[in-house]
């Protein structure tokens with residue numbers, strides 16, 4: 804949805820990064836953005852290549868406190884989180900800061916609770932980055948979103964991968980959490 808919103812606002816190119824094939828395929832088919840699998844490629848190198856060596860103008864972190872990452876930093880972040888030495892795992896924020904072009908903007912959309920470790924403040928300062936974040940301002944944006952939907956510019960049906968009854972609620976939440984069976988969203992309908 805962040806990628807689609809950026810496209811509706813007229814950006815030239817959007818690249819979505821994840822590691823699940825079904826989610827990346829959804830992005831290519833239903834959103835029309837380019838994709839990168841972070842387990843298959845060196846994300847920073849690919850983004851530099853795609854942007855003529857400069858880096859993206861804006862990097863949106865849409866992962867949040869439970870970020871996964873390849874390599875030893877994942878173990879490091881998990882241990883620190885479980886020992887309560889940090890509340891959140893900031894792998895995707897770090898990557899966004901390193902990837903962003905000088906003078907660019909890093910937006911934290913994923914939910915964070917509190918404190919993080921190994922935050923590349925030096926890169927923020929030396930690259931003159933703007934850091935932003937927000938909870939969605941529902942009252943401000945929902946009328947605009949509904950207008951886009953009524954014009955067919957924004958579609959969400961593909962996200963509802965699992966339609967279930969209310970009684971299957973706990974199972975639906977578990978499938979969403981574990982991303983089982985390609986679950987992107989479990990939608991509950993009485994009597995489904």
Ligand SMILES: NC(=O)c1ccc[n+]([C@@H]2O[C@H](COP(=O)([O-])OP(=O)(O)OC[C@H]3O[C@@H](n4cnc5c(N)ncnc54)[C@H](O)[C@@H]3O)[C@@H](O)[C@H]2O)c1
Pocket residue numbers: 820821822823826841865866867868869870871872894895911912913914915937938939940987
């Ligand atoms: N700011 C807001 O108003 C707002 C609104 C909605 C959701 N959120 C937050 O946004 C975040 C994402 O929400 P969602 O519903 O899309 O969650 P989701 O679990 O459906 O998707 C998160 C995706 O991030 C991927 N991911 C994990 N680590 C990654 C990494 N290092 N690099 C790239 N991708 C990685 C996962 O594979 C997964 O596909 C959550 O933290 C959610 O709470 C914030």
